[in-house]
Amino acid sequence: MTLTLTDERRDFVAAIDDFCKREVGTREQWLKLTDGGSSPHNAELYRKMAELGWLGVAVPEEYGGAGQSMVDLLLFLETTAYRQAPIGGFATSAITAASYEKFGSEEQKRRVLGDFLSGKVLAVSMSEPGAGSDVGALTCKAERRDGGWVINGQKTWCSNAHIAEHILLVARTSTEDRKHDGLTMFSVPAGIDGLTVRGIDTMGGREVNDLYFTDCLLPDDAVVGRVDQAWRQLMAGLNLERMIIAGLMLGTARRVFDDTVSYVRERRQFGRPVGSFQALRHRLADHATELECTRLLVHDVARRIEADPQRQLPRETSMAKLKATEFAKAMALDGMQMMGGYGYATEYGMERLLRSTVVSTVYGGTSEIQRDIIGKAYGL
Numbered sequence: 001m002t003l004t005l006t007d008e009r010r011d012f013v014a015a016i017d018d019f020c021k022r023e024v025g026t027r028e029q030w031l032k033l034t035d036g037g038s039s040p041h042n043a044e045l046y047r048k049m050a051e052l053g054w055l056g057v058a059v060p061e062e063y064g065g066a067g068q069s070m071v072d073l074l075l076f077l078e079t080t081a082y083r084q085a086p087i088g089g090f091a092t093s094a095i096t097a098a099s100y101e102k103f104g105s106e107e108q109k110r111r112v113l114g115d116f117l118s119g120k121v122l123a124v125s126m127s128e129p130g131a132g133s134d135v136g137a138l139t140c141k142a143e144r145r146d147g148g149w150v151i152n153g154q155k156t157w158c159s160n161a162h163i164a165e166h167i168l169l170v171a172r173t174s175t176e177d178r179k180h181d182g183l184t185m186f187s188v189p190a191g192i193d194g195l196t197v198r199g200i201d202t203m204g205g206r207e208v209n210d211l212y213f214t215d216c217l218l219p220d221d222a223v224v225g226r227v228d229q230a231w232r233q234l235m236a237g238l239n240l241e242r243m244i245i246a247g248l249m250l251g252t253a254r255r256v257f258d259d260t261v262s263y264v265r266e267r268r269q270f271g272r273p274v275g276s277f278q279a280l281r282h283r284l285a286d287h288a289t290e291l292e293c294t295r296l297l298v299h300d301v302a303r304r305i306e307a308d309p310q311r312q313l314p315r316e317t318s319m320a321k322l323k324a325t326e327f328a329k330a331m332a333l334d335g336m337q338m339m340g341g342y343g344y345a346t347e348y349g350m351e352r353l354l355r356s357t358v359v360s361t362v363y364g365g366t367s368e369i370q371r372d373i374i375g376k377a378y379g380l
Contacts, residue, residue, distance in 0.1 A: 005075075009071070009072065009075060012072065012075060012076075013075050013079055015052075016054065016075075016076060016079045016080060016083075017079055017083065019048075019049075019052070020079070020080060020083030020084075020085050021083065023045060023048070023085070024045070024083060024084060024085050024086070025083075027349070030084060030086070033045055033086050034086045034205075037205065037346070037352060038205040038206065039086070039205060039206060040086055040088030040204060040205055040206075040207055041086060041087060041088040041089040041121070041160065041163060042086045042087070043119070043163070045085065045086060045087060046087050046089060046090070046119050046121075047118075047119035049087065049119075050117060050118055050119035051119075053066060054076060055090065055093070055094075055116060055117055055119065056113075056116070056117040057072050057073050057076050058070070058072065058073040058094065058098075059097060059101065059113055059116070059117060060101065063101070063109055063110065063113045063114070063117075064113065064114065064117050065113070065117060069302075069305070069306040069309070070240075070243060070302045070305040070306050070309070071299075071302045071303060071306045073094070073243075073244070073247070074243065074247045074298070074299070074302045076247075077090075077091075077244060077247030077248050077250075077251060078247050078248075078250050078251035078254070079251060080251065081247070081248045081249070081250070081251025081252045081255070082251040082252070082254050082255050083251075083255075084255060088159075088160065088207065089121035089122075089160045089163055089164075091159075091244050091245070091248060092121070092122060092123050092124060092159045092160045092164075093116050093120075093121050093122040093123075093160075094240070094244055095124060095237065095240060095241050095244060096112075096116075096122035096123060096124045096166070096168045097112065097113055097116045097122055098237055098240050099124070099168055099185065099224065099225075099233065099237055100112045100113060100168070100187075100224065101113065102225075102233070102236060102237070103185065103224050103225030103226075103233050104187070104224050104225070105221065105224075107221070108187055108221075108224060112166050112187065115165050115166065120164075120165035120166075121160050121163045121164045121165060122160075122164055122165065122166050122167075122168070123158055123159060123160045123161045123164035123166070123167045123168070124158075124167070124168040124170075125155040125158040125161065125167055125168065125169050125170065125188075125211055126138070126155075126170045126234070127155065127156050127157040127158070128140060128153070128154060128155055128156060129154060129156055132157070133365070133366060133368075133369050135170070135180070135183075135231070135234065136180040136183075136231070138170060138171070138172050138183060139153060139172060140152070140153030140154065140155055140169075140170075140171045140172060140213065141153050141171060141172050141173075142171040142172065142173045142184060142186065142218075143173075145217075147219075147220055148217055148218055148219045148220050148222075149173075149186065149217070149218045149219075149220065149222065149223075150215055150216065150217055150218075151169070151171055151186070151188075151194070151213040151215075151216040151217075151218060152213055152214060152215060152216070153171070153213055154210065154211065154212050154213070155169070155210070155211040155213075156200070156208075156209075156210045156211070157200070157208045157209075157363075158197075158208060158209045158210070158211050159207055159208050159209075159363070160207070161197050161208075161209040161211055162197050162199055162206065162209050164190055165189070165190050166187060166188065166189060166190065167187075167188040167189075167190065167211070168185055168186070168187060168188075168224065169185065169186045169187075169188045170183055170184070170185055170186075170230050170234070171183070171184060171186060172184075173227055173228055174228055180231040181228060181231065182228050183228065183229075183230035183231050183234075184223060184225075184226075184227050184228055184229070184230050185223070185224040185225055185230045185233060186218055186222045186223060186224060187218075187222045187223075187224050188216075188218065188222070192216060192218075193216065193217070194213060194214050194215050194216030194217065195211065195212070195213055195216050196211070196212040196214070197209050197210075197211055198210045198211075198212070202359075203355045203358070203359070204355050204356060204359060235312075236312075238312075238314065238317065238365075239305060239312060239313055239314075239317045241364050241365075242317040242318060242320060242321035242364060242365070242370075243298075243301065243302060243305065243317055243320060243321070244364075245321050245324070245325065245360060245363070245364045246298045246301075246317075246320040246321045246323075246324040246325070247298065247302075247324075248360070249324040249325045249327075249328040249357065249360050250294060250295060250298050250324045250328075252328050252332075252353060252356060252357060252360075253291060253294065253324065253327055253328040253331050253332075253357075254291065255353065256328065256331045256332045256335045256350070256353050256357070257284075257287055257288070257291055257331055257335075259335065259348075259349065259350065259353070260284065260287075260331075260334070260335040260338055260339065260350075261275070261284060263338070263339050263342070263348075264280055264284070264338055264339075267339075267342075274338070280338055283334060283338070284338075287331055287334065290327055290330075290331075291327070291331070293323075294323050294324055294327050297319060297320055297323055297324075298320045298323070298324055301313065301316045301317060301319070301320045304316060305317075314373050314377065315373065315374055315377035318365075318370040318371075318373040318374050319370075319374060321364065321365065321370055322367055322370040322371065322374070324360075325357070325360040325361045325367065326361060326367055328357040328360060329354075329357040329358055329360065329361055331357075332350070332353050332354040332357040332358075333354065335350050335353070335354075336350050336351065336354055
């Protein structure tokens with residue numbers, strides 16, 4: 001571990017690691033928990049983690065959480081990803097919970113954060129068929145009516161909406177000269193009349209969904225934060241979203257690297273382990289160096305956020321997200337290459353790791369968007 005950890009944090013990591021090895025330590029266990037690899041989230045395993053208090057690692061104590069920092073959240077993400085624990089609902093839940101914590105009413109905080117801590121999944125819905133990276137182009141509309149709001153429109157690529165208890169919706173409430181104005185966040189309960197959720201088949205199984213709102217009526221107190229201020233509220237949460245993805249992909253990259261090294265040590269061709277051939281040995285040496293660089297960067301940014309949680313770090317968090325996701329993808333591609341046909345076979349798991357890394361350079365802001373943010377930080 002690159003971070004110099006306190007005894008308390010070392011014990012925290014060890015407890016998560018031991019739990020994951022016990023619950024998901026074999027391929028047979030993982031297959032059972034994921035319905036043969038088709039489901040990235042296991043509700044029962046998730047509830048067990050909730051009972052241990054781990055889901056609320058970064059939730060303030062006044063709402064029932066542990067009140068810890070970005071570093072502790074990163075350690076949880078990295079360790080569970082490394083052990084491939086199927087808790088795919090956690091990332092969107094943590095991101096969504098943070099928005100309620102920052103901008104929700106006291107009643108919304110108590111209700112939604114309480115559900116999160118008990119093991120319920122949360123989701124956030126921004127993207128639309130015509131608005132992905134360009135959030136300001138949203139057209140899903142919310143209109144005031146009879147003391148509430150009526151929602152009409154389509155959302156897409158909404159992760160975990162099919163298993164969520166609450167969906168944080170971003171909709172257009174007014175048309176302003178500046179396209180980023182006039183957006184508002186709404187708290188939408190699962191199963192509400194006027195909402196249809198349809199799954200989108202992906203390489204990773206059932207993860208994302210289309211949402212269709214047809215005269216969906218929400219009460220006035222469903223607004224999260226201030227009307228027409230969702231863009232500013234969204235910007236305040238980008239540090240967290242990027243770091244969550246960076247932590248997950250850092251753990252995944254570590255898993256890919258260790259699995260690849262284990263394989264090339266054992267696989268023999270021409271009378272010796274394939275890892276002893278210079279072509280593979282040098283490639284892995286480069287990846288080992290890149291892995292350490294990635295860990296240093298991600299951990300350093302987490303420390304900076306811990307030191308000043310209110311400070312916005314768009315350049316640094318974009319760098320962490322960009323580096324971790326691109327490296328994890330490159331490592332997985334090379335891992336598959338070095339394992340040959342076995343890397344392509346579902347039995348060995350490398351193809352699954354590849355699928356999970358490929359999408360990480362797209363969601364949460366594409367690599368191109370992250371590069372644009374970094375470039376603008378230098379006045380380019």
